[in-house]
Amino acid sequence: MTNVKVDAVAKTYGSTKVLTDISTDFVEGSFTSLLGPSGSGKTTLLRIIAGFIKPDEGVVTIGNNDVTNVPVWGRNIGMMFQSYALFPHMTIAQNVAFGLERRGIKGAAARKEVDRALEMVRLSGFADRMPKQLSGGQQQRVALARAMVIKPSVLLLDEPLSALDRRLRQEMQVELLRIQRESGLTTIFVTHDQEEALTLSDTVAILDKGRIVQTGKPAAVYERPTTRFAAEFLGDSNFLEGKVEGGAVRLASGTVVRTASMLPANGTDVTLAVRPEKMMISAGEPGTNRLDARITTVIYAGPVLSYLLETPDGMSVKLFAQNKDGVVLKQGDTISLDWSPEHTIAVAS
Amino acid sequence: MRSDSLLNEAVRGPSGPRKHRMLPSWVATTALLLPTYAWLTLAVLLPLLTMLVFSFMSATPMGKAPITFTLKHYRAFIDQPYLLNIGWTSLVIGFWTTLLCAIFGFLAAVALARATVGRMRETLLILILLPFWTNGLVRVFSWTMVLRENGFLDNVLHMFFADAGSISFLYSRYAIVLGLVHGYLPYMILTCYIALVTIDDAIIEAAASLGARWWTILFRILIPMATPGLISGAVLTFVPVIGSFMEPRILGGKVGVTMGTVIEDQFTQAFNWPLGAALSFTLLAVVLAIFATFSGVLRRGAAA
Known part of the structure; x- marks a missing residue:
């Protein structure tokens, strides 16, 4: 079943076509990686799905709703950023509760949700600390808890592991995959790290110059590249x-x-x-x-x-x-x- | 690593025979801090000290009267109770000016920090700095042209409502505050701007993705994170405003009697420097007391 659908989306900045006629479906509960070199348009596509950028043409559907004209705050998305983007002036618990407050969940009910989310990312004892007291990996796990606690319709990840060192990144990959599998949340992941894309994804979409050149299971794309670009970029x-x-x-x-x-x-x-x-x-x-x-x-x-x-x-x-x-x-x-x-x-x- | 080695080089001199070049660290620290403290002494401490000495003198040390030590100038607020009213007026003007500067300055700083289209930011910055480039006296006088009866403001009003009366509010406290806000707004905008540009866009985007609308982002993210900028802007505005005398005098007319004008009078009209100095130090003590009270509140707010 399709959960997120991008139909004939195009975006131009000045005279540069950043995205050209992108149409793709993201299956409910699947983990899809958008993989491509910098300038391929993968981040622009993610930001169009999130609602930070309005496409010049085309339609974005989340669930059964056309959200093309819905602003970010109305889309019910969970998002993770490369820079963690925790609110530095709030405790970990306040960070996680921020999205719940926006949905009118307060007090004991919110506290319970926050505890559960922090337990999910194995940071139960950290509720009252400030973000800067946590390591990079811990901060990114808080960011994941904050994105998941609002029960989003889709999880959007903008190179969330790129700022972590190699060993921590591998740990976080396992963690991310476990949480994604347990929640069954449709996840779209932007990365330029091909190994990360291959290990994590159900589906890999390779972008080049604003177009999706190949989509498929990681093994299928790796073993049967259809273009020279795909064969060269992936492996x-x-x-x-x-x-x-x-x-x-x-x-x-x-x-x-x-x-x-x-x-x-x-x-x-x-x-x-x-x-x-x-x-x-x-x-x-x-x-x-x-x-x-x-x-x-x-x-x-x-x-x-x-x-x-x-x-x-x-x-x-x-x-x-x-x-x-x-x-x-x-x-x-x-x-x-x-x-x-x-x-x-x-x-x- | 690199900056460490640069620092070492700056402190110990370029690499060479280390044994001969190395200085004890206290020598290097003193040498590096000396220019700063020398300047502060010359520009801040010495003038203040001179004024402090004046404030204990019985008369201005230029006349023929014999000079003796006295504390009577510090009793001015008790001996002349009307000074309390004037002091209160100054604080009220300072409060409103700072508050209005904070509101408009913060919003302007947000616009400035978020302006990303083309050369918008440069253009806005120049518009904000323009009041700085004009002479203060000219700037304040130009307000009298706008605010006086049948001035620019009335003319504009009468263009739309020919029968309307005058809305001139020259020679009122409102006019004083308006002139002061105009003059000190750039300080507030710049200090807030500096605090706001350091906020990562991703933090604002994260808030939006969690469902925050613009007012939530403003009150829950931008203002708390830019508080240091707001505080330094408030200090930079409040302190000179309560001592200001040009704006109250020109825009306030009869109602424009403030601590600033009283102190100025002591130096220029009454030729009573010791009283002027004593009033200045009393005012300084009040300002410091206010900041001490508020810094405690703010520190507790930041820790919570």
Whole structure:
């Protein structure tokens, strides 16, 4: 069931089209990440859903209500910000109770809701402290409690974990996911951190230059990117360019590469994407694609070794291998790579 | 880290043989604070001290009368009870001027801090600072042109209601307060503006997302968070206003007798400097007592 719906939304600032004809549905109870580089329009889209920005065109629906002309304070949204945005002059309890007061809930009833919300984020003993006495992670949990306590129709997260250090961020991801699952609240999450998007989301929407270029489950988007941009922005990719020839692709070097993707007509230019971790140092298995290349750089990253390679005709290729036997191959060695046609994806460039 | 090393460098001199360059920290602290205290001594303490000495003299030390030590000038409020009324007038004028400055100044500061469209902020800032650039005397006199009978204000009124009488209120306390508000508003706007621009937009957006309308945001978020700015603005307004004499004299006419004008008279007309000085210090004591009372209240308010 759809909970939040964005229909044909467009926004222009001066001569810059920030969003162009965005239409997407956010399923009830789902966790959706809007992922894209800065300037892709992901924050603008979130702020249009929140009501901070009015779209030039299009309709925003929350629940069954058209909220396009409803101001922020009337939309019943829960929002978290990168800077936590706690009210510094109020205690933690007063911060959490702020939204309840606006809804006419006061006194003992409010106190009970506040206690429950603080318990949910494991900050029960902190009700009477001031925000500046809390660590960044604790402040962000208060912000989550404050957003959740009003029982919002949708939870909007504007890069809420970006200001936290790595370990704390991972803890908060787990916490956020637990609370989101328990509450069954439709959640829209803006991030530029692809790993965060992959681990947290039910659905990932990739934005580029004000358009949604691909939407789907994280695994589907990662394994089957439809555009070169998606293949490059989400994870790493090697790109092989060639012409379609008899159901396969002939590269400029003459090497023929097979793919499981649907291909256009013979003679058409096509770009193939292959993930560096799907390539293997050759075991000579039949039925695979194969390339010879010379190692130019070996990068030791602990569990993974990355190799930068160059084919005889000057094409760069990247390969990630699990560190099973330590560094055996070295710069200058020529090796054969092979990979399955299943992992060779034709993408729009 | 970087600022630490910069500070060390400033205190100890640029890196070099540390052993020879390092100074004991009290020498460095004293050296750094010296210019400030020297200036304060010269500009504040010495003049005040001179006035304090004057206030205990029996006569202005320029005539032929012999000078003796006396406390009688500090009895002025007891010996001349009408001074109490004048003092009260000054406090009332100070109160209303500060209150009006706080209301209008805060709203103007909010507009200024939230103005993000194009060059709006620069334009508003210049409009606010304009009164500062004009001579105070000219500014106050121009109000007499506006407020007098058949002045600008009456003319405008008669353009719409030809039969209406005069609404001139020149030579009243209202006129004094109006002139003072006009002159001291920029202080309030600027101190509030400085407090308001430091408030993160996300805090206001968070309040709005939780259901707060503009008045809730104003009273629950902006005013409490900008209280330090309001307080410094109030101090910057109240103190000079209760000692002011130009506005009461020009805009107040007969009703414009305030502590400021009385003190000024002692120095320029009556040539009784000791009484003027003693009245000044009495006024200073009253102002400090008021601030001491209020700072206690405010501190308790901030802690709650």
